[in-house]
Amino acid sequence: xxxxxxxxxxxxxxxxxxxxxxxxxxxxxxxxxxxxxxxxxxxxxxxxxxxxxxxxxxxxxxxxxxxxxxxxxxxxxxxxxxxxxxxxxxxxxxxxxxxxxxxxxxxxxxxxxxxxxxxxxxxxxxxxxxxxxxxxxxxxxxxxxxxxxxxxxxxxxxxxxxxxxxxxxxxxxxxxxxxxxxxxxxxxxxxxxxxxxxxxxxxxxxxxxxxxxxxxxxxxxxxxxxxxxxxxxxxxxxxxxxxxxxxxxxxxxxxxxxxxxxxxxxxxxxxxxxxxxxxxxxxxxxxxxxxxxxxxxxxxxxxxxxxxxxxxxxxxxxxxxxxxxxxxxxxxxxxxxxxxxxxxxxxxxxxxxxxxxxxxxxxxxxxxxxxxxxxxxxxxxxxxxxxxxxxx
Ligand code: TRP
Numbered sequence: 001x002x003x004x005x006x007x008x009x010x011x012x013x014x015x016x017x018x019x020x021x022x023x024x025x026x027x028x029x030x031x032x033x034x035x036x037x038x039x040x041x042x043x044x045x046x047x048x049x050x051x052x053x054x055x056x057x058x059x060x061x062x063x064x065x066x067x068x069x070x071x072x073x074x075x076x077x078x079x080x081x082x083x084x085x086x087x088x089x090x091x092x093x094x095x096x097x098x099x100x101x102x103x104x105x106x107x108x109x110x111x112x113x114x115x116x117x118x119x120x121x122x123x124x125x126x127x128x129x130x131x132x133x134x135x136x137x138x139x140x141x142x143x144x145x146x147x148x149x150x151x152x153x154x155x156x157x158x159x160x161x162x163x164x165x166x167x168x169x170x171x172x173x174x175x176x177x178x179x180x181x182x183x184x185x186x187x188x189x190x191x192x193x194x195x196x197x198x199x200x201x202x203x204x205x206x207x208x209x210x211x212x213x214x215x216x217x218x219x220x221x222x223x224x225x226x227x228x229x230x231x232x233x234x235x236x237x238x239x240x241x242x243x244x245x246x247x248x249x250x251x252x253x254x255x256x257x258x259x260x261x262x263x264x265x266x267x268x269x270x271x272x273x274x275x276x277x278x279x280x281x282x283x284x285x286x287x288x289x290x291x292x293x294x295x296x297x298x299x300x301x302x303x304x305x306x307x308x309x310x311x312x313x314x315x316x317x318x319x320x321x322x323x324x325x326x327x328x329x330x331x332x333x334x335x336x337x338x339x340x341x342x343x344x345x346x347x348x349x350x351x352x353x354x355x356x357x358x359x360x361x362x363x364x365x366x367x368x369x370x371x372x373x374x375x376x377x378x379x380x381x382x383x384x385x386x387x388x389x390x391x392x
Contacts, residue, residue: 004029004248005211007038007081007202010058014065015270016348017255017263020313023069025215025250026076035076036209036374039063039367042081042088043202046195047112063363065273068355073366081205083371086378090204093385095197097233098226103196107222116190132172139164203227207234207242208378215248239388241381255313258287260306273348274355280348284341289333296332307333307340316343 006026014023029035039059045052059080071078081087103109143161146152152160202223206214207230214224224247231242254262257269264270271283289307293300302308302323311322316339325331 001034002212004033004213005036005206005209006215007040009040009044010062012058013061013272027070030075037078039080068351077370077373079370079374084375084378086382091201094200199223199226203230212243241384256309297329299329300326302326314343
């Protein structure tokens with residue numbers, strides 16, 4: 001049996017994007033691989049370092065969703081990264097095997113820094129503008145005073161004011177562009193050292209368990225590529241102890257949110273696995289449909305309708321009939337949403353029942369036991385690593 005390692009940052013309650021995109025896949029893989037599923041709480045801390053206490057509760061909520069979706073602690077090792085100290089130890093060994101510029105080129109790093117830059121530019125741009133306005137006011141008042149003393153003609157007054165304003169505005173613009181360019185090169189103060197090492201820690205996660213197959217989304221492929229480079233380098237320098245892992249891409253069509261855009265917490269368009277029936281009903285009721293279909297009888301366009309997209313995701317049985325009747329106008333949006341609601345409810349009900357039956361204490365126990373089992377493997381790998389390095 002090959003070994004799989006995958007993980008998620010504990011972000012709290014999961015939504016159906018996670019369910020169809022990740023958990024369903026993990027569940028199936030449990031039959032044919034030795035599986036390790038990790039709560040990547042150190043990874044969460046790279047961005048949530050100001051509030052690490054929230055990470056614990058998020059861990060419990062997330063793992064309840066894993067269990068509800070059929071991740072089985074008897075078949076897979078479910079563990080918490082921070083409970084297996086060998087992760088941090090291997091991370092530091094690997095940190096010697098990757099260059100700074102390799103990490104600076106990592107797409108997820110560039111993307112994150114890009115977001116921080118945009119935020120910073122907005123505030124620094126506003127600061128420059130505010131200063132410009134103040135300085136302009138100063139100039140106007142200065143010229144006003146001068147005019148009172150010297151009794152300039154209207155024409156002279158105007159040209160004096162114009163000259164002063166030009167000077168001030170030019171100076172301000174100059175500073176704005178200068179700031180923008182200068183700071184392009186020096187955003188280092190915005191991002192912590194730990195975040196730069198994010199993919200190195202991920203390599204340690206995978207290789208500590210000698211993971212050979214890593215089911216991930218497309219965005220994570222560059223991290224697996226870096227893991228492969230690190231494994232090869234370690235094997236070449238010291239001793240050939242690591243496999244060179246392969247990503248396993250899951251091609252599930254993206255799960256649309258209640259607004260038709262990609263489902264994500266930050267967009268506020270999610271349907272949680274644990275969504276309460278009344279909240280679910282409200283979310284479905286408020287979904288937008290084809291804006292050209294105002295009342296029953298109007299022909300609709302299923303291909304642009306978020307409600308139809310969710311029918312597809314949840315595999316509503318009479319999908320062709322829905323499509324046909326939407327197009328002809330025979331099916332109204334209210335009825336179509338009722339069908340969707342009962343389909344989602346039927347799908348989530350067993351998961352929610354299972355979730356409700358799991359207490360915090362049980363999750364803690366599962367994670368303790370899983371982390372203990374993970375640690376046995378991690379210790380063995382670290383012993384080999386020490387042997388290969390030959391330190392004191
Ligand atoms: N970086 C992954 C993500 O954001 C989570 C993760 C951490 C992971 N360690 C891992 C995924 C190891 C696969 C293997 O989704």
